[in-house]
Amino acid sequence: MDNxxxxxxxxxxxxxxxxxxRNQVLTMGGLVEKQLTDAIKAMNKGDAELAQTVIDxxxxxxxxxxxxxxxxxxxxxxxxPTASDLRLIMAIIRTVSELERIGxxxxxxxxxxxxxxxxxxxxxxxxxxxxxxxxxxxLHDVLDVLARxxxxxxxxxxxEDKKVDREYEGVVRQLMTYMMEDPRTIPxxxxxxxxxxxxxxxxxxxxxxxxxxxxxxxxxxxxHVDSESLExxxxxxxxxxxx
Amino acid sequence: MDNxxxxxxxxxxxxxxxxxxRNQVLTMGGLVEKQLTDAIKAMNKGDAELAQTVIDxxxxxxxxxxxxxxxxxxxxxxxxPTASDLRLIMAIIRTVSELERIGxxxxxxxxxxxxxxxxxxxxxxxxxxxxxxxxxxxLHDVLDVLARxxxxxxxxxxxEDKKVDREYEGVVRQLMTYMMEDPRTIPxxxxxxxxxxxxxxxxxxxxxxxxxxxxxxxxxxxxHVDSESLExxxxxxxxxxxx
Numbered sequence: 001m002d003n004x005x006x007x008x009x010x011x012x013x014x015x016x017x018x019x020x021x022r023n024q025v026l027t028m029g030g031l032v033e034k035q036l037t038d039a040i041k042a043m044n045k046g047d048a049e050l051a052q053t054v055i056d057x058x059x060x061x062x063x064x065x066x067x068x069x070x071x072x073x074x075x076x077x078x079x080x081p082t083a084s085d086l087r088l089i090m091a092i093i094r095t096v097s098e099l100e101r102i103g104x105x106x107x108x109x110x111x112x113x114x115x116x117x118x119x120x121x122x123x124x125x126x127x128x129x130x131x132x133x134x135x136x137x138x139l140h141d142v143l144d145v146l147a148r149x150x151x152x153x154x155x156x157x158x159x160e161d162k163k164v165d166r167e168y169e170g171v172v173r174q175l176m177t178y179m180m181e182d183p184r185t186i187p188x189x190x191x192x193x194x195x196x197x198x199x200x201x202x203x204x205x206x207x208x209x210x211x212x213x214x215x216x217x218x219x220x221x222x223x224h225v226d227s228e229s230l231e232x233x234x235x236x237x238x239x240x241x242x243x
Numbered sequence: 244m245d246n247x248x249x250x251x252x253x254x255x256x257x258x259x260x261x262x263x264x265r266n267q268v269l270t271m272g273g274l275v276e277k278q279l280t281d282a283i284k285a286m287n288k289g290d291a292e293l294a295q296t297v298i299d300x301x302x303x304x305x306x307x308x309x310x311x312x313x314x315x316x317x318x319x320x321x322x323x324p325t326a327s328d329l330r331l332i333m334a335i336i337r338t339v340s341e342l343e344r345i346g347x348x349x350x351x352x353x354x355x356x357x358x359x360x361x362x363x364x365x366x367x368x369x370x371x372x373x374x375x376x377x378x379x380x381x382l383h384d385v386l387d388v389l390a391r392x393x394x395x396x397x398x399x400x401x402x403e404d405k406k407v408d409r410e411y412e413g414v415v416r417q418l419m420t421y422m423m424e425d426p427r428t429i430p431x432x433x434x435x436x437x438x439x440x441x442x443x444x445x446x447x448x449x450x451x452x453x454x455x456x457x458x459x460x461x462x463x464x465x466x467h468v469d470s471e472s473l474e475x476x477x478x479x480x481x482x483x484x485x486x
Contacts (some may be wrong), residue, residue: 077325086316107368190419223308224306
């Protein structure tokens with residue numbers, strides 16, 4: 001995050017505080033990435049023990065959200081940030097909330113899968129490995145984008161979600177044919193459907209994080225803009241004057 | 244929102260600004276409530292025209308989110324709020340984000356239902372009227388809680404979500420039996436399932452808004468706390484000293 005003028009405050013303490021929340025967000029991102037990777041692995045391999053570990057660790061993610069939020073509110077109250085510092089804090093508050101929700105999806109995947117394992121000791125009807133790995137990669141990349149504030153990579157990650165959506169639709173279509181051919185598969189199909197849906201939603205959340213980075217770097221709100229207009233806007237907007 | 248010391252600033256302009264975002268949030272809440280009410284009505288009556296109106300109006304909800312967020316960021320930068328003013332701003336930023344997501348669910352209900360109407364000109368397989376009305380009531384009540392900062396009513400609204408969850412589970416179970424009895428109903432069941440899921444999620448979002456109000460009034464973060472501990476915490480915590 002070095003192309004914004006962080007680390008340029010007269011108060012060394014203020015610098016240290018901003019640096020600290022920055023690092024905490026990236027640490028939280030790393031933890032959420034691990035949670036998601038483990039969730040996909042547990043779901044694919046039918047590993048009930050690993051699924052339980054993910055569920056147990058979700059409270060760590062939650063605790064990090066609350067603690068980073070608290071740190072951000074403290075900085076606003078004490079340091080009264082403006083311009084790019086304020087945008088950094090706002091972007092962090094929003095990012096942390098999305099990361100927590102991604103953690104929730106990982107938890108949900110494990111709960112759904114675990115219920116299935118304990119009932120029938122079997123794996124899912126379809127492979128969600130490719131869909132899962134795709135979103136893990138998106139999450140990994142957006143954390144990079146966040147660390148380096150790289151807008152171009154951000155646009156690439158943002159675009160990936162369309163592919164995840166298409167892959168998800170393919171999975172749903174496949175699952176529907178199973179159900180129609182043999183109604184006895186319905187409970188299994190529903191489990192796979194819930195897991196697939198949770199994975200697909202992670203792509204949307206990663207897109208949101210991209211938008212917060214665009215806001216941070218470009219100083220303009222890019223939410224609710226369709227993807228073509230988004231690219232045009234990003235190329236048009238010059239970063240606001242730094243102070 | 245009169246039991247916090249809003250309206251007590253020396254600067255009349257600052258008072259007016261806080262008052263204005265307060266009002267904007269309640270206006271946005273009213274719009275989202277109307278969107279949800281119309282979405283449920285369109286879905287139940289098979290009213291394609293009304294569904295399209297809801298879809299068209301979603302951009303108004305989105306625009307309000309961006310504009311209120313912008314106003315809040317301006318206030319932080321210009322007025323450097325602390326204590327209860329800062330909590331008010333943070334609670335508003337978070338509430339607005341949840342309201343926007345509720346608006347998205349209303350939009351999603353209409354898109355799902357509309358696709359169905361245009362294919363087959365028929366209504367849903369099961370009635371989602373009761374589930375829908377239950378969440379409309381929850382949204383209506385939480386806007387009241389937000390306007391009056393009434394913690395006791397907040398706890399009641401918070402508790403309602405358990406009933407919505409149970410109702411949703413009942414609907415899902417009912418839909419599963421349809422599918423098993425006659426696989427030809429599967430596409431219709433999937434539509435109803437998607438609508439029911441969207442409605443159920445609104446209950447969770449209303450719960451989140453309750454937590455923001457608790458945070459605002461009590462000065463403590465109540466997220467990720469289970470509902471029994473929540474009540475204990477709420478009764479234990481005294482509001483922070485006002486300054």
